[in-house]
Amino acid sequence: MLRILFLYLSKAKWANNLITHWGFAWRAASRFVAGEDNEQALIIASQLNSEGFRIALDPLGEHTNTTDAAIAAADEIVGLLDKINQNSVNSYVSIKLSQLGLLFDETLCYSLLKKILLKAKETGLFIRVDMEDSSITNKTIETTIWMRSIYQNVGVVIQSYLYRSESDVFTVLKELIPVRMVKGAYNEPKEVAYPNKADVNENFDKLSQIILKSNLKFQKLDSSPLHPPILAIATHDEPRIKNLLDFARINGFEKLDFEIQMLYGIRRDLQEKYLDLGYPVRIYIPYGTHWYPYFMRRLAERPANVWFFLSNIFK
Template identity: 40%
Template sequence: MEAVTRNFFLLLSKSNWLNEMARKRGGSIVTGKIIAGTDFPSSVQIIKDLNSKGLATTVDHLGEFVNSKETAIERTKEAIETIETIGREKLDSHMSVKMTSLGLDIDQDLVISNMTSILDTAEKHGVMVTIDMEDEPRCEKTLELFKQFKESYSCVSTVLQAYLYRTENDLQKLSSLKPFLRLVKGAYKEPAAVAYPDKKDVDANYKKLIEQSLKYGLYTAVATHDDNMINYTKELAAKLQIPKDQFEFQMLYGMRTKTQLDLVEQGYKMRVYVPYGRDWYGYFMRRLAERPANISFAFKGLVKN
């Protein structure tokens, strides 16, 4: 049943018609519930409110798979403005960005030029920029770009996905760079040739990656809503005597808010993934596909006052 639910929401996420309808009519429904705003300026107050509660954030301008140079350049300018606002407003926030939004599928030189401009600004303001991971066919290119940028910039991090067979090897290869890593289970529909089809295997690999990342001495962001994974991380850190400043938890804005605050109260670093923009539909469907429990969390978020 879980596989059917996952496939259903992944199918919905690819509907161009539904995405366009959501862009035109759905922004007011989800703003303040699962997205912070339709642009970054309108999202700043929500980020400040989260920061005031001890919650750090990472912000993400929704939208991916850009297919025009002009749009990629526009996204780059918007990212630079966002970083400048984070610095000016002294927000406790990182920024996440997808390489396809900067032109990964268009031209290698274009995406390198755009990301270089973003990272130059990020270094100036001391803002971490996380290169988000997308589907498996783009994984190798994304990691190669990360390694290239990591040679010149300290303010760049990336994401590894537990459902891919390759990830344990990727983690080992990256460990010498001492990167800031966000570990996730994975949200795209992938074939069994490249990804674990069964949840139990994904969970087992996720635990393995958390342990290896911590043992490598990497700063590790455990991005999950799964209580089993949260408790596993706490117990593992205690067992290995890993200090709380070597890892953090990450969750989505609008989901498990009380748990986020509880973790802060317990002395853990808690970072909220705060999306904004009009292209929220595909993101939302993939979050529902990731874990059936997210459906109830999302529904509660949408109906709250």
């Protein structure tokens, strides 16, 4: 119930307006969000780089509904690519298509993407397209395939809670597009997504293994050193990580054949554990003033976070 409530609140404009005006809300959100601008996020990214972590920076924003806001989001991404390059930060950039106007003006979105891809090409940096709710899964996959035809250093995200995901995995692997495997963070009806956690977990393991097995073919065709591995498993669920590590070991894969990704502010102990064991660990660092929906999704994932949020009222 709490999960559904917070996922509803993540999309409710009235709640966004209300909650973002409470000072304590930002105090609580800043556990998961690295700052309100890229300067603060880059400082944290460099610090984590020096500890050995790879980074994915996420300039927060989604469901943009004006041309000006979409252009501003693209400008932020382009500026971030420049700063990552100038400061030699080991990071790529994660973007959301709805932040670039996909939902109200596809032509605008594609022209902004071209601008971003040009900068990515110039700086040699990788762009990951985050996956949003199932109403735009098709468009996200189609657009990522189009992006790859312009600049090959792009990747996508697949959600194991969707029934369609196995077929999507084969579609993107055919195009040699690297995948970040996640469980899925949105509220989806049982017509499109597994309602039971056990099924989501089983599908996560199965799809991760399919992707990893495609690795050898992928490496032969694309050996660019800037390209991240074909598979990143993005989870804080240790059994998911252990299952993949076992599968990789039994099948002769090496530690560098895949990445483990986790979110900034969540399970720091696990992040350090797998880094110390010699696996590549990438931390996803969101930043920016549009932190509200991201923060609500993090509250939805874990009831304990709600108490943490409320405890900030009294601080």
